[in-house]
Amino acid sequence: MPLQLLKEKNRAAVQKVTLGATKEEGGTRTHTITIGGDAALPFHHFEGEIPHRPVVAMEVQDIEPDWPDALKKCFVDVMKEPGRWAEKCVKEYGADLIYLKLDGADPEGANRSVEDCVAAVKEVLQAVGVPLIVVGCGDAEKDKEVLEAVAEAAAGENLLLGNAEQDNYKSLTAACLVHKHNIIARSPLDINICKQLNILITEMNMPPNRIVIDPSIGSLGYGIEYAYSIMERTRLGALQGDKMLSMPVLCTVGYEAWRTKEAVAPVSDFPGWGDTEERGILWEAVTATALLQAGAHLLLMRHPKAVALVKENIEKLMVSNAY
Amino acid sequence: MALTGLEIYKQLPKKNCGECGTPTCLAFAMNLAAGKASLDACPYVSPEAREALESAAAPPIAKVILGTGDKAVEMGDETELFRHDKRFNHEPAIALRVSDALSKDEVLSRVQSINDLSFDRVGQHYTVQAIAVTHDAQEPEAFVQTVELVAANTDLNLVLMAEDPAVLTPVVPKVAARKPLLYAANVNNYEAMVSLAKEHGCPLAVKASGLEELAGLVEKITGLGYKQLVLDPGARSLSRAVADFTQIRRLAIKKRFRPFGYPIMALTTSTDPLAEVLEAVNYIAKYASLIVLNTIAKAHLLPLLSWRQNLYTDPQVPIRVEEKIYEVGEVNENSPVYITTNFSLTYYSVEGEVESSRIPSYIIPVDTNGLSVLTAYADGKFDAEKIASVIKKLGIENKVKHRTLVIPGLVAVLKGKLEDLTGWKVLVGPREASGIPSFARNNFA
Ligand code: B12
Ligand code: SF4
Numbered sequence: 049m050p051l052q053l054l055k056e057k058n059r060a061a062v063q064k065v066t067l068g069a070t071k072e073e074g075g076t077r078t079h080t081i082t083i084g085g086d087a088a089l090p091f092h093h094f095e096g097e098i099p100h101r102p103v104v105a106m107e108v109q110d111i112e113p114d115w116p117d118a119l120k121k122c123f124v125d126v127m128k129e130p131g132r133w134a135e136k137c138v139k140e141y142g143a144d145l146i147y148l149k150l151d152g153a154d155p156e157g158a159n160r161s162v163e164d165c166v167a168a169v170k171e172v173l174q175a176v177g178v179p180l181i182v183v184g185c186g187d188a189e190k191d192k193e194v195l196e197a198v199a200e201a202a203a204g205e206n207l208l209l210g211n212a213e214q215d216n217y218k219s220l221t222a223a224c225l226v227h228k229h230n231i232i233a234r235s236p237l238d239i240n241i242c243k244q245l246n247i248l249i250t251e252m253n254m255p256p257n258r259i260v261i262d263p264s265i266g267s268l269g270y271g272i273e274y275a276y277s278i279m280e281r282t283r284l285g286a287l288q289g290d291k292m293l294s295m296p297v298l299c300t301v302g303y304e305a306w307r308t309k310e311a312v313a314p315v316s317d318f319p320g321w322g323d324t325e326e327r328g329i330l331w332e333a334v335t336a337t338a339l340l341q342a343g344a345h346l347l348l349m350r351h352p353k354a355v356a357l358v359k360e361n362i363e364k365l366m367v368s369n370a371y
Numbered sequence: 372m373a374l375t376g377l378e379i380y381k382q383l384p385k386k387n388c389g390e391c392g393t394p395t396c397l398a399f400a401m402n403l404a405a406g407k408a409s410l411d412a413c414p415y416v417s418p419e420a421r422e423a424l425e426s427a428a429a430p431p432i433a434k435v436i437l438g439t440g441d442k443a444v445e446m447g448d449e450t451e452l453f454r455h456d457k458r459f460n461h462e463p464a465i466a467l468r469v470s471d472a473l474s475k476d477e478v479l480s481r482v483q484s485i486n487d488l489s490f491d492r493v494g495q496h497y498t499v500q501a502i503a504v505t506h507d508a509q510e511p512e513a514f515v516q517t518v519e520l521v522a523a524n525t526d527l528n529l530v531l532m533a534e535d536p537a538v539l540t541p542v543v544p545k546v547a548a549r550k551p552l553l554y555a556a557n558v559n560n561y562e563a564m565v566s567l568a569k570e571h572g573c574p575l576a577v578k579a580s581g582l583e584e585l586a587g588l589v590e591k592i593t594g595l596g597y598k599q600l601v602l603d604p605g606a607r608s609l610s611r612a613v614a615d616f617t618q619i620r621r622l623a624i625k626k627r628f629r630p631f632g633y634p635i636m637a638l639t640t641s642t643d644p645l646a647e648v649l650e651a652v653n654y655i656a657k658y659a660s661l662i663v664l665n666t667i668a669k670a671h672l673l674p675l676l677s678w679r680q681n682l683y684t685d686p687q688v689p690i691r692v693e694e695k696i697y698e699v700g701e702v703n704e705n706s707p708v709y710i711t712t713n714f715s716l717t718y719y720s721v722e723g724e725v726e727s728s729r730i731p732s733y734i735i736p737v738d739t740n741g742l743s744v745l746t747a748y749a750d751g752k753f754d755a756e757k758i759a760s761v762i763k764k765l766g767i768e769n770k771v772k773h774r775t776l777v778i779p780g781l782v783a784v785l786k787g788k789l790e791d792l793t794g795w796k797v798l799v800g801p802r803e804a805s806g807i808p809s810f811a812r813n814n815f816a
Binding site for chain 1: 453454455489490491492493582583586608609610611613614615617618621622625626645646648649650652653656657668669670671672673674675677678681682684686716720723727743749803804805
């Protein structure tokens with residue numbers, strides 16, 4: 049008796065979102081990157097097309113961040129210059145995209161001016177040819193100003209800009225509409241809020257294929273399982289035809305992983321936990337790998353070695369397993 | 372799919388004699404469907420009906436046990452494809468390889484390192500479950516010797532990996548009492564392997580090349596009357612393994628396809644140990660019940676075992692600690708008082724750091740239904756009123772002379788109100804628990 053495999057017939061697919069724009073398209077990127085389009089659960093090539101592999105963006109900041117030494121030592125020579133930092137990520141460490149976080153804008157911190165923030169974005173655009181993701185510092189007032197200026201200054205580049213949140217999405221959506229960028233819709237680990245926010249943003253006439261979901265993940269050991277389940281449910285919703293859950297998903301892996309104790313605690317304090325460096329790299333890489341199985345499309349990461357390992361894992365998962 | 376009461380009723384004798392303890396066959400059928408009765412209670416069921424009902428009433432994935440005693444691990448017995456539907460039951464067992472091509476000293480030192488693999492973090496204790504002895508040497512005797520050496524030096528479970536029954540046969544009797552997993556029956560050797568496994572009551576791995584072959588082979592083996600099985604579809608590339616494991620799990624659960632109703636085992640193939648860990652992360656996510664690995668480095672296993680624990684938690688009920696006054700170290704009336712929530716992860720993150728501050732302290736986890744600091748705050752379960760009432764209720768004022776509380780940095784906004792409500796001074800602690808030791812040194816040393 050021949051074996052009857054069980055292949056799900058999915059009604060719909062994840063939206064495709066294209067980031068970046070080449071010269072012909074009005075930007076200056078050397079190429080664009082498309083994410084999403086999956087017509088099946090993650091890496092189920094056997095029952096639906098997975099046209100685009102998940103990608104990794106490496107994080108760069110506009111001011112030298114207070115990162116653990118394990119990270120800093122990979123970027124010591126470039127951390128004061130976002131352009132060179134980005135270049136190193138792309139050329140040396142194989143980043144698919146650059147994720148520029150404008151932490152310097154924070155009024156409670158360096159409180160850099162809008163002009164300085166825009167200059168940092170331009171510097172990075174000059175330095176690398178890959179598409180760019182830009183997010184603000186998290187202060188709603190300041191981010192409004194900064195991101196509007198960035199959107200305008202980088203008009204045509206088809207950036208991915210964030211973060212839009214439920215109680216604060218209008219000005220960023222408007223800026224992305226006017227200057228033709230994509231938007232990150234961030235919700236607090238809640239599938240209903242995620243959906244609601246997508247509805248609000250699309251009601252302002254933003255096409256769904258210009259939205260990327262940030263579900264707010266937890267790191268390995270610190271709530272990752274909640275993110276895992278919410279992402280699985282989001283993907284199932286998309287495949288069943290729920291348009292407002294059908295956007296590709298990004299995960300703030302580097303930020304979450306590197307603030308855990310396990311990623312940084314010295315072996316002298318925790319002899320039972322083994323070598324610090326490899327533990328930290330794996331804390332980030334395991335977080336990313338687990339979330340890939342839940343449907344992540346775009347991973348925002350920090351450590352070059354973790355990036356390399358995760359990209360290799362993605363390659364292996366993208367080999368067709370059709371029967 | 373479980374049978375409905377009516378479907379069961381059709382198979383019953385319909386005598387309504389009441390000997391089963393319920394007045395009618397229909398009522399008995401309803402009880403069976405609800406899992407409240409056992410078929411054995413009816414003396415009149417026909418053998419055919421018994422067969423039909425038992426296979427349909429059996430769990431979709433059999434429970435198979437590796438080992439004996441308190442180290443025994445249950446594998447399989449899963450009912451879900453997605454953890455958000457219902458908790459996954461049995462964390463996959465981790466087995467670490469020891470090759471019989473190693474020297475005696477190498478074996479001993481590797482076994483020693485494996486025995487030492489256990490981890491404590493945030494109130495959880497993680498361990499590995501087994502040692503897999505692999506037959507890579509030329510001479511069969513090497514296998515016997517290595518298995519004996521390993522067995523004598525560990526109380527972990529054993530997986531015996533030599534596909535040749537001639538190599539396994541002499542060694543199995545020596546360790547049979549520990550119920551090792553025998554690896555593996557294949558299309559060529561299955562009759563010998565089944566009789567070996569049967570004779571000693573050991574679980575048996577079934578290895579095939581591909582799902583089709585696996586289904587056929589399992590049917591032959593169950594036809595020989597053996598059902599303590601673990602499935603290896605033979606996939607040795609990550610993508611193929613994810614697909615095969617998914618099909619096995621789906622067919623077992625959604626179609627009740629009996630040949631696939633057993634736990635799955637995965638064997639890693641990556642040579643780089645960090646890549647191997649990532650490979651295994653996928654297998655944990657995608658339904659493996661047993662994973663055979665090479666790396667034995669602590670820094671590699673801690674992340675992997677953390678992922679396993681995270682994935683297998685109950686999605687409905689967060690792990691929590693009791694709301695009470697906890698004492699860390701030799702406390703006295705001057706000891707600092709830290710406020711946190713009763714989400715186990717949150718509490719133990721704080722406890723660990725308070726401990727390493729080396730300043731004896733009290734910790735009070737407020738019952739937030741097991742929510743973390745910000746989640747509870749956002750959900751209205753961790754506000755100034757709540758904290759004030761809990762510290763009153765627990766009577767911390769009778770244990771300390773001072774009147775100072777430390778609250779998590781993430782909820783600094785509660786400071787003013789909490790001071791008003793309690794009359795205590797409120798110190799805003801760091802945002803991450805890792806900042807507690809230096810915070811404590813600055814404030815309390
Ligand atoms: C997992 C998670 C959930 C899980 C809950 C898990 C749980 N058991 O708590 C679920 C999915 C259920 C959830 C739900 C919600 N969540 Co939630 N969730 C998270 C997530 C991803 C991680 C939280 C976590 O577990 N952290 C780990 C623990 C250990 O951290 P912690 O408790 O804060 O403890 C640390 C520190 O505070 C410190 N600390 C703790 N105690 C003390 C004490 C002292 C004295 C000191 C000094 C330090 C200290 O030590 C710990 C380690 O550093 C965060 C985002 C993120 N990545 O952080 C959002 C987050 C907390 N959630 C958020 C929200 C809004 C919600 C919801 C209200 C959404 C909604 N439905 O409207 C719901 C409400 C809850 C509900 N009704 O179910 C927001 C909170 C926003 C805010 N600033 O108020 C966050 C920050 C996400 C976001 N970016 O918006 N969430
Ligand atoms: S004992 Fe059997 S035949 Fe009698 S009532 Fe019960 S189910 Fe029916």
